[in-house]
Structures are given as C-alpha cells and as structure tokens.
Amino acid sequence: MGIQTGDYLTPARLNTRSVRARRTTTLSLTSGSVTAVPFDAEDWDNAAMFSATSSNISLPVAGLWGFAGFGAIQSNATGLRRLLVDVNSSGTFSPAVNSRPPVSGDNTHITISGSHVATAGDTLQLCAHQTSGGALNLLANAYFTVWLIES
Template identity: 85%
Template sequence: MGIQTGNYLTPVRLNTRSVRARRTSTLSLTSGSITPVSFDAEDWDNAAMFSATSSNISLPVSGLWGFMAFGAFASNGTGLRRLLVDVNSSGAYPTINSRPAVSGDNTHITVSGSHVATAGDALNLFSHQTSGGALNLLAGAYFTAWLIES
C-alpha cells in the first residue's frame, strides 16, 4: 500500500529534519519565576538545530514545524507546574501547559504545538512552579522539534 496523493502525506511532504535535546541533571526552580530550561545532551539532531548547554532549538528552514516538550517536577503538593514554549525570546509564550501539583508523586507535564517559522526562528522552553519554595525540574526533561512541511 503506497502513500496516497491529494490532501494526504506524500514523499515530497515528508521531511526528516528533527532534533531532541535533553537535560541529564535536575534544574532548581525558584517559586514564581519563569526559568529557561537549558539542555546538555541530544538524542538526535540531523539538521544542526541544537548546541550543548543551550536553551533553544534553532529552526534552519522556513515552514511548518511541530514541537513537543516533557518535564517532571519533584513531588510537592502545593501550587501549579508549567511548561512554556516561546518563539524568538518574545516573552509571549504562545504555548503553555499547566498542571496542579501532585502530592506524593512527581508532576509530569507535556506541551506540544506547531509554529509557522521563518528560517532562523528559535524555540525556547521555560518552566514555572508556584510551590512557595525551591523545587526541581528533574533530569530527563526533553524538547523536540520536527519539520512538518517546508
């Protein structure tokens, strides 16, 4: 069975440009502060979109990009946990996911979306928590992006 044409995916529309950056250590977060999440490892990067210890993914070509991020916050039953995606350090945070804290277990959050990019746009991941004290974003947080159509 081949890929259909028309409004379906075709080989021309399929692209392999993608990246997944990951944190290998915890990140201490101050309550109430929006904190950039820096990454120190990559699982793959076939388009040179990430450099170690960076907090952004640089999109090399114009087009429609998908993205997804995951983070786990240490157990604490107070407040909210958030992951926020920003484009070009605008501070607007067009994509946010928020969860109430989980008592007795880590709070897991994923955030996903898409962005119509101009070549050179940068996606940045930020975290936020309102526990009333310092709280860790746990090791293993990741941020991935892939080209859907150029």
C-alpha cells in the same frame, strides 16, 4: 516497516529535519519565575539545530514546525506546574501551554505539544514554571523535540 509496541520516535521515522534535546541533571526552579531549560545532551539532531548547554532550538528554514516536550517537577502540594514554549527568547509564548496541579507524594509529570509557523532563524525554548512558594527541581531527563512538518 511498521511501528511496533515499544518503538520510539527517531529521525528515520520523522524523515525530516528534527532534533531532540535532553537535560541529564536536575534544574532548580524559583517559584513564580519562568525558566528556560538549558539542555546538555541530544538524542539526535539531523539539521544542526541545537548546541550543547543551550536552551535554544534554532529553526533553519521557514515553515510549519511541530514540537513536543516533557518534564517532571518534584513533589510538593502547593501551586501550579507549567511547561511553555518561548518563541525567539522574547517572553512571547506559543499558544501551547500545559498547566498541572501539583501532586503531593509524587512528581508532577507534564507534557506539551503544538506547532509554530516559523521564519528561518526563529528559535524555540522549552520553559518551566512553578508556583509552590519555594524552589523545586525540574528532574533529569526533561526533553524537547522539534521537527519540520512542512516548508
């Protein structure tokens, strides 16, 4: 089966342990604070890595794990917008950080991707950060996908 235009990333295509957690509502982000995104839905989870209303994705086996995330932050002309991945809720972020300047008059869309060499039991969190000087919303439908590349 070939991949066609409009096809989506699914567990069957990944053929490995994977999860995609999603946030269905907005999340207020305080200016200058790094906020772990608590997800409230999953599109799939074929390895019991996610629990509803959690911000943690738990990695069940040691190995090389890939991740990809997306978030949109409401329009504002000041500061920066960032997505980061926190390892083990430690405030230690993976090398993958994606910063964007703000978009005035439109939402700022941010993606992030990377990998993590994990020990069994490690956790990953998608975090959002903005520096507008006031609270801004991370909009609904932010997501975080994690998959095992090699164990």
